[in-house]
Amino acid sequence: MSGTSATRQSTLAAIFAVSLTMTVSVSAEESAHWSYSGKTGPEKWGSLEHDYDSCAVGHDQSPIDISDDDVHAENLPSIDFAYQPSPLRIVDNGHTIQVNYAPGSFIDVGGRRYQLMQFHFHKPSEEEIDEKRYDMVAHLVHKGSDGRLAVVAVLLAKGHASPLIDNLWSNLPAQQNQEIAVDRVTINAADLLPENHDYYTFTGSLTTPPCTEGVTWFVLQHPTSVSAEEIARFGAIYPMNARPVQPLYGREVRASH
Incomplete structure (x- = not known):
């Protein structure tokens, strides 16, 4: 040379x-650059970056407390879940455990279709039902053909173990911000769903910065069971990663029945 x-x-x-x-x-x-406590906690999100303004000044922010006094029961269209198995691609992104989903799974609601992109977890649940938080919640994030987002929230309550959650926790990444594809392991998001798919719905936002609004929320009324050990396993990584509830500002919350 x-x-x-x-x-x-x-x-x-x-x-x-x-x-x-x-x-x-x-x-x-x-x-x-943002967190769930201290100088970069939720109360400060709106001032951390210019793009985070909605976190402080938005009037359609999530999560909310879903109170009986604010809910209107209606004959709403059902959520048709068309979830297929997906190879397990999992990442600890520094704020939660997230599973990135393969294309081909979706929900249909009232003639609108949203593709499942990913799901992730919060402890405790970000949503409150009559001022009660559940042990955890899974947020299943979907995107429509127009780019608009829809999130299905599955409340998780302490009870019997969830085989899906156990499978995920058995394959947790060793490092943050590195997605791993687990060989010969497939999962199905349908295994997160309760048998009853009645739901609350309202217009909201992402619950993390930049707190983008215009998100359609579907909060399932009935929880799915997870074990105390599965809750503790997540809690050992993220003891608390839930944004406080936000003002309703007169928004309509509807409930299927």
Whole structure:
């Protein structure tokens, strides 16, 4: 190898090393710029970034307390769940455990179809039902063909074990921000659902920054059971990752029956 070639390769290696260091540094900063407590907690989200303004000033924010006094029972269309098995792709993103779902699974509600993109967990439940929080909640995030989001919230209550949750916790990533694809393991989000699919629905937002509004929420009225051990296993990683409930500002909350 000539001296010129060696010098060029050395220079390129140095540039790559600096670039890699900057990428890791930026990723670490991005994953730490908001949290659930202290100086970067929910009360401060709106001031952390310009794009987070909705967290502070939005009037359609989530989660909410779903109170009997605010709920209107109606003959709403059913949620038709068309979930298929998916290879397990799981990531600890620094705020929760998230499962990224393969294409092909969706819900249909009143003639609108939303594709399932991912689901993740909060402890305790972010939603309150008459000021009561459940032990945990799973948020199943869907996207329509127009780009609008719909989230199905499945409340999780302490009881018998969930085989799906046990499978997920048995394959938790060892490091944050690195999605792992687990060989020969498939899961089905349908296993998270309770038998009864009655729901509450309202217009809300993402519950994490940037708190984007215009999200359609479907909160299932009946919980799914998870074991105390499964709750504790998640709690050992994320003891509390739930945003406080937000003002309703006159929004209509409807309930199927």
